[in-house]
Amino acid sequence: MTVSTVPISASAYPFGAGGGDVGNLVRTLDWAATSLGAIETWPQSLRTAVGIVLHSPVPIVLLWGEDGIMIYNDAYSVFAGGRHPRLLGSKVREGWSEIADFNDNVMRVGLAGGTLAYKDQELTLDRFGAPERVWMNLDYSPVLDDAGRPAGVVAIVVETTERVLAERRLRESEAIARENVERVHLALAAGAIIGTWVWELPTNRFTVDEGFARNFGLDPALGREGFSLQQVVETVHPDDKPGLIKAIETVVAQGGAYAHQYRVRRDDGSYHWIEANGRVDYAPDGTPLRFPGVLLDVDERRAVEAERDRANADLRALTQTLEQRVTERSAELMIAEEALRQSQKMEAVGQLTGGLAHDFNNLLTGISGSLELLQTRMSQGRLTELDRYINAAQGASKRAAALTHRLLAFSRRQTLDPKPTDVNRLIAGMEELIRRTIGPEITLEVVGASGLWSALVDPSQLENALLNLCINARDAMPNGGRITIETANKWLDDRAAKERDLEPGQYLSLCVTDTGTGMPPDVIAKAFEPFFTTKPIGQGTGLGLSMIYGFVRQSGGQVRIYSEVGDGTTMCLYLPRHYGPAEKADAVPDLSGAPRAEQGQTVLIVDDEPTVRMLVTEVLEDLGYTAIEAADGATGLKVLRSDVRIDLLVTDVGLPGGMNGRQMADAGRVVRPGLKVMFITGYAENAIVGNGHLEPGMAVLTKPFVMEALASRIKDLIADP
Incomplete structure (x- = not known):
């Protein structure tokens, strides 16, 4: 937008002279650069509206056309603050970008011939270089063109921020005063x-x-x-x-x-x-x-409290004797109850890990057998067959790692790590595990929607949630039955979203349905409460839903229960659609293509497992890094506090000697503020690495890992500014 350097007589415009400083700007602005076109071509309706706006003493802005081109007066320029005069001739959506949605609604209603009025409307505007909360009285009315159709919207803007804040302070002061007076009156009366x-x-x-x-x-x-x-x-x-x-x-x-x-x-x-x-x-x-x-x-109250304490002490002395007698008499009952509780706790874990142990033993056989044959073929000089056994051992190792991660997910010890996830593929990968867990007397049916959208969730946590739902469904069918796992794409309009306490939009649904006993309404109302269980003692594990509910809500979704007594239960997880493809399974990379170090780059490796230190050190040295080893946190911290060059710290999370990897890294950053840190761990425990929220310059790599992946992550982390 440019301002003409050729002055134009005010009499050339139907809205005439006057209108203050903004009026002069309107007459000299290069309107041809806007969708309104040159000012000489404006329709009479627009010229008339501009004249009314410019000569009004109250803050008024005219929003003309589909884009809502802004033309306002001197009073409105004061309200606009530091955004004046940039707002003049701009599109309202771009001029007030922080409230674009609000103004979109204003234009939609106004251009349809409707009016809007707001009293003490709260908005957050950036008028003076920083966001501020403001309150305004706003009145919007349509402006008709020469043919009598709505062509723009005129807005009267009266800021009420000072009055609103003053009234709030007054109400708060009055409330405090009333409360204090009431307290004094009550105290005096008593x-x-x-x-x-x-x-x-x-x-x-x-x-x-x-x-x-x-x-x-x-x-x-x-x-x-x-x-x-x-x-x-x-x-x-x-x-x-x-x-x-x-x-x-x-x-x-x-x-x-x-x-x-x-x-x-x-x-x-x-x-x-x-x-x-x-x-x-x-x-x-x-x-x-x-x-x-x-x-x-408070003298009497203190005396009563002292007497109460003496009575409590006497009661405790009596209770200790009584408890001892009761404990002796009920020892067998307590042992039996403890055995029952332990049996309930181990019921689900036993069914889960039984199948995993079977698979893990098969994989260990594949790994050890491949290594044994690899050694034999090397001694025989038959080197052409080595790749076959190496690939077999690597494939079995990768599948063993996946099983270990699934166990960690079930015990809730994985760091929260949302990823674009193909839920159908996730269910397919768990189907055999679920079948082993629920047992042969229950039929499992999986109905995956074609063209299913992806979701941004932690895959391990979603696997954990799905497994828990299937275990709950199994416990609700003591005599057998059917479990159906079903996925679908859902468009939730305003009504459907409100029913589920969600924002309108696109969601992926994952539902688990059983043919079991169902739940009455009072149980459904409590189902998401912590420690609540629907299962009586001795009848299944009764795993709570509060953890599932928390995970889904944290992921931006919702959990809903649909159930009737005797007709089974459907548990549905609604997850927001992720606009983008799901992550593909990682291919096994080749270490020969790993990025090499720049000259002098040094990595400190801290791990209490000698084999891990040896492997990581050899890989890094082959790639040109200088590697320094330490077996515990205290030794690693001593190196960090020296003047040795350290470009990156690679450390296990769990270390011996009273100092874990996160504590050592934090202490090291005191003397080396820019220290880059790569945590390598078998757990990725939330509390140690920061509840899944690492500081800049930190990353986590979960064991077991591919050596090329370690080298690439190290290179990227060192290069990251």
């Missing part, structure tokens, strides 16, 4: 308040009422004249005086509510417990001014 004080902080003058003076052993006649702080605390019990003075100093310095219990001496020399409650008032510049408060008599 006889709980035994004295009041006001401490003028700049003059150190305590004015107190008669009750305060009497309880502190002071002269009531001097209460109105005032005491110093030193005089007031003189009668406080010596053991309580240091704590009282510290509490007073803290509240004066930091503000907030004040409440403290201590003992004071009466005129007769006896001590009694009181509680002082107050609050410090400050000047506008933050200087503490007044400290008013009340005294409460």
Whole structure:
């Protein structure tokens, strides 16, 4: 947008002279560069509307055409702040990009001939270089063209931010005042308040009422004249005086509510417990001014509490003897109950790991057998057949790693790692595992939708959720039945999304249906509560749904239960569609193609397993890196605190000696702020690596890993600025 350097007479425009500074800008702006075209070609309806806007004393903006080209007046330019004059002649969606959706709705309604009105509408605008919350009264009306059709929208904008905030502060102050008054009235009526004080902080003058003076052993006649702080605390019990003075100093310095219990001496020399409650008032510049408060008599309450403590001690002594007798008499019952609980806990795990152990033994046979034949063929000099056994061992190792990861997922020890996931492929990979888990008396049917969208989820957590749902379905069918796993693409409109507490849009559904006993409404209402189980003792594991619910909600989705007693249950997971392809299975890369190090690049390897250190060191040295080894966190930290060049730390998470890999890395970053870190671990425990949220310059690689993948990740991490 450019401004013409040739002045044009104001009389040449139907909206005439005037209109202030913005009026002059409108007359000189290069409108031909906008969708409105040169100003001489404007229709009469537009010219008339512009004249009304420019000469109005209230903030008005005209949004003309489908793009909502903005033309406003001087009053609106003040509201626009630092965005003026860039807004003039701009499209409203681009001019106010942070509220583009709001203005899209305004244009849609206005160009359809409708009106809109908002009172104290809250919006977040960036008018002066930073986002700010503002409130406005907004009135929108359509503007008709020469043919009588809506061609634009005129908006009257009155900012009410100061009034809204002032009213909020007033309401909050009134609420606090009412609450305080009610508390004082209740306390006075109950006889709980035994004295009041006001401490003028700049003059150190305590004015107190008669009750305060009497309880502190002071002269009531001097209460109105005032005491110093030193005089007031003189009668406080010596053991309580240091704590009282510290509490007073803290509240004066930091503000907030004040409440403290201590003992004071009466005129007769006896001590009694009181509680002082107050609050410090400050000047506008933050200087503490007044400290008013009340005294409460807590002597009787403290005596009751002391008596209660003595009674509790006697009861505990009696209970210990009684518990010992009860424990001895019920030892056999407790052992039986513990055995039953252990049986329930191991029921699902046993069925799960039984099948995995069978597969794992087969894979170990394939690995050890391939290595044995590899050694034999090398001794025979038959080197042409080596690739066959190497490929077999690598394939079996990769499948064994996948089984191990599935066990970790079931025990919830995997780091949350969302990936674009093909859910149909995930179910197919788990189908055999699920069949072994639910047993032969239950039929499993899988109905995968063709053309299923991908979802951005943690595949391991989704596998865990699916397995838990199938176990719950199995437990609901003690006499056998059918489990159906079904996927589908779902378009949720406003009504359907509202029913599921989701935003309208596209979702992938994963449903598990059983033909079991079903759930009554009161059980459905509690099903997602932590530790809730639908299974009585001795009848299945009753695995809770709260973990599944938390995972799905964290992934942006929802879980819904559809069930009737006697007619089975359907558990549906709704996951947001991921716009993009799912990740493909990784091909086994060739170490010969791994990126080589630049000269002098040094990697510190910390792992308590010598074999892992040896393999990683040899691979890195073959690629040109200088490798330094350490067997524990303390030794690794000693290297990091030296002046040796370290481009990257590669460390296991679980290390011996009291310092894990994350702790060592954090300590190393104190002396090397830019240290890059690669965690290699068999667990990827959430609490150690940061609950799945690593700091910049950190990455995780899960064991077992392909050596080329390690080399590539190291190269990328070192090169990442």
